[in-house]
Amino acid sequence: MYQILKQIAKTGIVTETSPAPDEALRTSAQRLGEVILKHFGRALAIRHVDAGSCNGCELEIHAMNSPFYNPEQLGIKFVASPRHADLLLVTGPVSRNMETALRRTWEATPDPKLVVAIGDCGCTGGIFGESYASCGRVSNVIPVDVAVPGCPPTPAAILQGILTAIDPGRR
Amino acid sequence: MKLKDLPIEVEPLAGAMPAFRASVPTSGLRELCAQARARKARLVALWGSDETRRGAGYALHLALALPSGLLWVSLPLARKDPRYPGIADIYPAANRMQRACADLLGICPDGADTRKWLRHGAWPGDAFPLRKDFDSSARFPQQADRYPFVTVAGEGVHEIPVGPVHAGTIEPGHFRFSIVGEKILRLEERLGYKHKGIEKRFESMTLEEGAKLAGRISGDSTVAYAWAYAMAAESATGTEPPRRALALRGILLELERIANHLGDLGYLANDVALSFGFFQFSRLKEKLLRTNARLFGHRYLMDAIVPGGVARDLARAGAEDLVAHLDAMRHEVVTLQSIYDEHAGAQDRFIMTGQVLPELAERMGLNGFAGRASGVKHDLRVDYPIPPYQQLDPVLISHTRGDVAARVLVRFEEVFESMRLIRALVQDLPPGEIRSAMRGPTSAGGVGWIEGWRGEVLIALETDAGRIHRAHAHDPSWENWPLLEHAVHGNIVPDFPLINKSFNLSYSGQDL
Numbered sequence: 001m002y003q004i005l006k007q008i009a010k011t012g013i014v015t016e017t018s019p020a021p022d023e024a025l026r027t028s029a030q031r032l033g034e035v036i037l038k039h040f041g042r043a044l045a046i047r048h049v050d051a052g053s054c055n056g057c058e059l060e061i062h063a064m065n066s067p068f069y070n071p072e073q074l075g076i077k078f079v080a081s082p083r084h085a086d087l088l089l090v091t092g093p094v095s096r097n098m099e100t101a102l103r104r105t106w107e108a109t110p111d112p113k114l115v116v117a118i119g120d121c122g123c124t125g126g127i128f129g130e131s132y133a134s135c136g137r138v139s140n141v142i143p144v145d146v147a148v149p150g151c152p153p154t155p156a157a158i159l160q161g162i163l164t165a166i167d168p169g170r171r
Numbered sequence: 172m173k174l175k176d177l178p179i180e181v182e183p184l185a186g187a188m189p190a191f192r193a194s195v196p197t198s199g200l201r202e203l204c205a206q207a208r209a210r211k212a213r214l215v216a217l218w219g220s221d222e223t224r225r226g227a228g229y230a231l232h233l234a235l236a237l238p239s240g241l242l243w244v245s246l247p248l249a250r251k252d253p254r255y256p257g258i259a260d261i262y263p264a265a266n267r268m269q270r271a272c273a274d275l276l277g278i279c280p281d282g283a284d285t286r287k288w289l290r291h292g293a294w295p296g297d298a299f300p301l302r303k304d305f306d307s308s309a310r311f312p313q314q315a316d317r318y319p320f321v322t323v324a325g326e327g328v329h330e331i332p333v334g335p336v337h338a339g340t341i342e343p344g345h346f347r348f349s350i351v352g353e354k355i356l357r358l359e360e361r362l363g364y365k366h367k368g369i370e371k372r373f374e375s376m377t378l379e380e381g382a383k384l385a386g387r388i389s390g391d392s393t394v395a396y397a398w399a400y401a402m403a404a405e406s407a408t409g410t411e412p413p414r415r416a417l418a419l420r421g422i423l424l425e426l427e428r429i430a431n432h433l434g435d436l437g438y439l440a441n442d443v444a445l446s447f448g449f450f451q452f453s454r455l456k457e458k459l460l461r462t463n464a465r466l467f468g469h470r471y472l473m474d475a476i477v478p479g480g481v482a483r484d485l486a487r488a489g490a491e492d493l494v495a496h497l498d499a500m501r502h503e504v505v506t507l508q509s510i511y512d513e514h515a516g517a518q519d520r521f522i523m524t525g526q527v528l529p530e531l532a533e534r535m536g537l538n539g540f541a542g543r544a545s546g547v548k549h550d551l552r553v554d555y556p557i558p559p560y561q562q563l564d565p566v567l568i569s570h571t572r573g574d575v576a577a578r579v580l581v582r583f584e585e586v587f588e589s590m591r592l593i594r595a596l597v598q599d600l601p602p603g604e605i606r607s608a609m610r611g612p613t614s615a616g617g618v619g620w621i622e623g624w625r626g627e628v629l630i631a632l633e634t635d636a637g638r639i640h641r642a643h644a645h646d647p648s649w650e651n652w653p654l655l656e657h658a659v660h661g662n663i664v665p666d667f668p669l670i671n672k673s674f675n676l677s678y679s680g681q682d683l
Contacts, residue, residue: 003510004447014454048340052365055679056390056471061340062434063460063470066453080338095367095682096293098343100313101335127384132300132309133293133368151473152390155457 015070019160021167025146027117027139044076044166047085047109051102051138052128053092056152057119061089064155071159082108087165089158090142093121093128094135106142114165116146118158123147176210176237179203186406187557189240190618197231197246197255204233204261212237213536213549214262215620216629216645217269219276221303222247225640229253229278232643234618234629240555241620243631248278257283264536264650267681275301275370289363289682292316300371307371323349323357331664335364339668342678346667353663358656365682373642378404378478378609378632381639385630386473388644389680394420394427395623396630396644397476403632403642404478406617408610414558414601416480421559421596422493423472423481425589428624430459430471432540432582433504435675439579440511442669443520451507455500462496465489480606490597497590508583521576525658525670528573535657536650539626541674544581545573551622563595575673585624612637625677626651646680 050058064071065078079085082105094102106115117138120126125136138144148161174181174191181191195203204214215234222230228250235242248255257280259266269280270288277299279285290296292314299305322330328351335343345361369388373381385400386393398420405412412420433456440448460470466489467475468482475482485493511517527537529546537547552565568584570577612634619630626647633640651674658670 003506003513007451007506007510008447011451011454049336050340050342050365052367053342053679054387054390055342055677056387056393056473058340058342059391059434059471063453063457065340066457067450068454068457078340082336092365093367095365096313097291097364097366097682098335100292101343101364105336127387128367128369128372131307131368131371132305132311133366133371151387152471154470 014067015073016068018069018074019156019163021164022160023164025148025161025164027144027147044087044162045079045085046076046087046089046162047079047082047105048089048091049102049105051090051092051098051141052095052134053119053121057091057122060152060155060158061091061118064158066155069155069159071162074163076162082106083110085109085113087114087116087162089116089118089162090138091118091122093125094138094141096133096135099135099141102141114146115142115144116148116161116165117144118148118161119153120149120151123149126151174237174242175239176212177203177206177242181242184243184406184616184618185409186402186617188402188406188618188620189555190243190406190620191240192243192245192616194245194247197248200231200246201256201258201261203244204258207235207237208261210237212242213538214264215241215627216631216643216649217265217272218631218643218645219272219278219301220633220641221276221301223250224303229276231255231272231278232631234631234645236549241618243616243618253278254281256281259283262536263534264653267653268649275299277302286319289366291363293366300368305371307368307375318361320347320359320361321357325351327351328356344678348664348667350664353665355659355662355664355667358659360652360656362652362678363682365679367682369644369683370642373639376639377637378408378634378639381642382478383474385642385644388683389646389677390471391431392427392623392625392628392646392677392680393471393473394423394476395621395628397474398424399619399621399628399630400632401476401478402619402621403617403630404609406619407615407632407634408613408617410479410607410610412480412607413604415603416605416607418559418596418600419481419485419605420476422485422593423467423475424621424623425593425596426459426463427472428589429586430456430463431624431675432586433459435672436579436582438672439521439575439669440517442672443517445514445517448507448511448517451503455503459496459500462493466493477606479609480604484605485600490600494594494597497593501587501590504583504586511579518576520666520669521579522574524575524666525662525673526572526574527654527658529571531657532573532654535654537654538650539622539647540581540585540624541578541651541654542626543567543569544577546571551620551627559596562599563592565592575669578673623647625675644680644683646677648676648681651676652681
């Protein structure tokens with residue numbers, strides 16, 4: 001126990017300042033009203049769905065949950081079921097083998113809900129594009145509020161995308 | 172030339188890695204496999220190709236690991252009704268590869284499991300995406316997707332279906348548990364959810380273009396794939412990368428190994444409620460990723476390895492920065508390892524959980540660090556020491572208990588060994604160029620075979636006048652996934668995430 005406490009004390013707090021929302025990431029006029037977003041503000045539950053990524057974006061979502069970024073300090077947490085979620089964080093080009101599962105997950109998420117597409121593949125289909133096996137970008141399958149480019153986007157960029165989705169913005 | 176280990180005629184392939192090609196008639200397949208198995212040769216991969224545009228039929232390909240090197244065997248198959256005798260009874264790991272081959276090319280094994288594997292409902296059973304006459308942009312309506320899981324019957328037995336969308340931030344796949352109380356009687360995996368047509372995509376690309384795609388087959392192994400691809404492209408064209416580039420590739424590969432082991436060591440603690448370990452290791456991993464970005468321009472080192480060499484040099488100051496970073500980190504990992512070792516709660520969950528015994532591991536072909544934790548003593552860096560590993564004498568780290576604790580221990584030791592290798596590579600970095608010009612377009616074959624952090628990554632490449640005719644990418648997860656089904660036997664359901672994480676297999680790499 002002493003070693004654990006010593007290591008914790010030595011480490012200190014490494015959390016950095018969170019990024020500000022970025023209007024440029026918004027894909028369309030936000031579907032949710034300002035009032036609702038105000039309520040999401042400090043208690044956002046996220047369900048991640050990997051719809052066919054190379055797993056690179058997952059690594060950065062993991063990294064975003066490291067103490068450096070600490071999204072829980074902003075009231076943002078990841079939940080185990082879409083039924084508990086306010087926002088879906090979707091990675092990958094949507095593989096055709098995941099198309100139904102993604103659509104069902106979206107349907108299982110209670111309204112009002114937000115969708116943030118992560119990575120170049122989520123934004124455009126990326127290097128995999130559209131084919132017999134890939135539906136391409138996430139918005140080809142479900143409506144997307146914010147899309148964060150990058151291969152993979154950095155943890156700060158992902159967090160910024162999430163914060164943009166819940167920011168009422170300049171409506 | 173004649174091969175030392177097997178009585179067949181082979182052609183050596185260009186490149187530093189000892190690799191050979193042979194053509195064998197289909198009638199000789201089972202005999203060859205039986206002989207190879209008797210000589211302790213391992214099956215690395217099995218795949219198929221369409222040769223109809225080259226005036227032939229189809230072909231089945233096998234990669235076997237022999238003491239003298241990698242043997243790539245090709246067997247010609249008929250244009251009409253291409254069939255071959257199945258080999259899953261000789262090499263159990265061939266089962267899913269044979270089924271994938273049937274889904275993608277319509278090449279069918281006789282006397283074998285005929286269930287589909289990569290095909291779900293995205294294309295009909297009579298369409299074969301890797302055939303040359305298949306239009307890659309074709310879109311079929313979703314088909315009904317029926318898959319016959321094995322059901323376990325008996326009093327009190329019930330099923331838990333999990334996935335494809337999982338509770339954590341992980342890749343999609345389906346696990347069907349049959350349980351009694353908390354105890355797992357059987358686990359059956361169904362994968363293929365991430366199949367996004369990678370191999371078909373390769374076939375529209377030039378050799379140079381393919382490198383970027385290879386680096387995105389499995390994001391956590393981007394260095395291993397990029398290197399295997401570059402090695403295959405260099406072997407096919409007879410290009411020799413400069414020595415400095417090879418040393419830099421070694422540094423990149425070991426950095427990838429360290430980063431992945433650090434991340435998983437954190438998650439393993441998280442799964443046994445030691446969140447302290449999770450936060451400490453995710454902090455160390457993040458710091459390493461930032462160093463990667465600073466020195467090589469990308470946190471996961473994507474696109475750092477290119478055919479012919481590497482994309483970016485490491486300056487003297489950067490090299491010193493790297494060594495200083497690793498020295499500081501080594502210190503912290505030593506402290507954390509002693510905390511893990513002495514934590515009764517964590518060890519209680521790690522020890523004897525998810526055990527794969529050496530005999531089973533050897534028979535089923537468990538590879539990579541998981542194989543080494545189960546007494547399978549193979550590591551390509553040790554077995555075939557080619558530059559840059561030749562002078563470094565890498566240590567093979569192994570264990571025999573094959574449980575979560577053994578895999579944790581092997582990961583810790585591999586982190587330290589990789590740090591030692593990087594330090595040695597940095598100190599002895601050869602001067603000179605970092606990239607050779609790729610030699611002219613050829614129509615030839617080449618292989619790349621790399622010990623990634625998870626296990627052996629193979630790329631087998633065939634070109635037609637500089638364009639890719641067929642690129643097969645093989646992830647070590649193909650062989651290791653079936654062992655996870657065995658590892659969970661008799662364990663309790665709540666230990667599944669822990670056992671799964673201790674292997675951390677790739678979905679994307681096997682779904683292609």
